Amino acid sequence: MDKKRANGRYYTRGNPFQLKPFQRWAKDSNLEQQIVLEPFAGAKDIPRLIDSSGFLCQDWAFYDIGPGTEGIVQRDTLTDFPKGFNVCITNPPWLARNSATRRGLPFPETTNHDDLYKYALEQCLTYCEWVAAIIPEAFIRSGLFCHRLCDFISLVPQTQNGTGQDNQSRNTSRMFDDTEHPVGLALFAPHGTSDVRVWRNNQLLGKLSELRRHLPLASRNRNIVFNEPKGNLGLIAIDNTVSASIRFCSPAELGEYRVRYQCRSITKIGVPWCVDIDVLNVHLATIRERTHDVFFTAFKGLRSDGYYRRRLDWTLARAIIDIDNPQLTLNI
Ligand SMILES: C[S@@+](CC[C@H](N)C(=O)[O-])C[C@H]1O[C@@H](n2cnc3c(N)ncnc32)[C@H](O)[C@@H]1O
Structure with a gap:
């Protein structure tokens, strides 16, 4: 081999x-x-x-x-x-x-x-x-x-x-x-x-x-901290084997899941404002639909709906979270 x-x-x-x-x-x-x-x-x-x-x-x-x-x-x-x-x-x-x-x-x-x-x-x-x-x-x-x-x-x-x-x-x-x-x-x-x-x-x-053009502006906001055990936002960053299931969630939903520094599939994120998880998931769904997942890394193996399983990387996740940054919104 x-x-x-x-x-x-x-x-x-x-x-x-x-x-x-x-x-x-x-x-x-x-x-x-x-x-x-x-x-x-x-x-x-x-x-x-x-x-x-x-x-x-x-x-x-x-x-x-x-x-x-x-x-x-x-x-x-x-x-x-x-x-x-x-x-x-x-x-x-x-x-x-x-x-x-x-x-x-x-x-x-x-x-x-x-x-x-x-x-x-x-x-x-x-x-x-x-x-x-x-x-x-x-x-x-x-x-x-x-x-x-x-x-x-x-x-x-x-x-x-x-x-x-x-x-x-x-x-x-x-x-x-x-x-x-x-x-x-x-x-x-x-x-x-x-x-x-x-x-x-x-x-x-x-x-x-x-x-x-359907991607959010790149974000360098380091106040959004990935793999933060006490984070106020959860992220399931890979599709399951059935459908496009990447989503933001409440950290409570991840229960006692232990954040691992190297892990790129499930994480807790520290965001310095009160996040609206539903709105984040709407952004995510819109981006996936309009970009046809071209900017999401594909995995080995197909989902049962016939498409590649995808992963949301931290760079794009950060940009999606930062869309609703209240400070940026206030500055507009
Ligand atoms: C991915 S396979 C593809 C073979 C073929 N093109 C196909 O599509 O079925 C890559 C091929 O590159 C050859 N290869 C690897 N390194 C090479 C090199 N330095 N010079 C020439 N051929 C090389 C391997 O022997 C192998 O046959």
């Missing part, structure tokens, strides 16, 4: 290349006429998926540090990236730097990125004009490489009952063999794009800047 993790090796399954945004990208990149690079080719799953989506290209060039099948050039493409290709379609290796450190796995010293996939993506974007990459869904919150990003698709697998998803989502069911990590398909163009279209499978959720 660790060898697999060291090379970030989870092969692609499911087919995101039948989705509308990819079809447009394939047309814009003139895929039919291109020799396409797969610099982290694994067992050549990506060309099979492209093929079964009905796309043609002139040819493929395959590289991998540990080829999973025949016809792949053995090469460390992170240190010696193949040159001379216009178009790259890949699912690069993923490995968080802290996970590598914890497990004693090697991590390139030539990058400051916190995950191998960001470094791999940087290489692809440096040498190729058009890049399509299957990467963690969290990428859309990183703000990286946005000047070349034209579309980002959150790939939500189809659940058995199919609730909440459109029919085409079936194409994305079970993206990986042995991980259900939330994933997205990022589509990059050669020139700057004015905004990023954000999708959930085939559903256009909106432009990234428009979605951001």
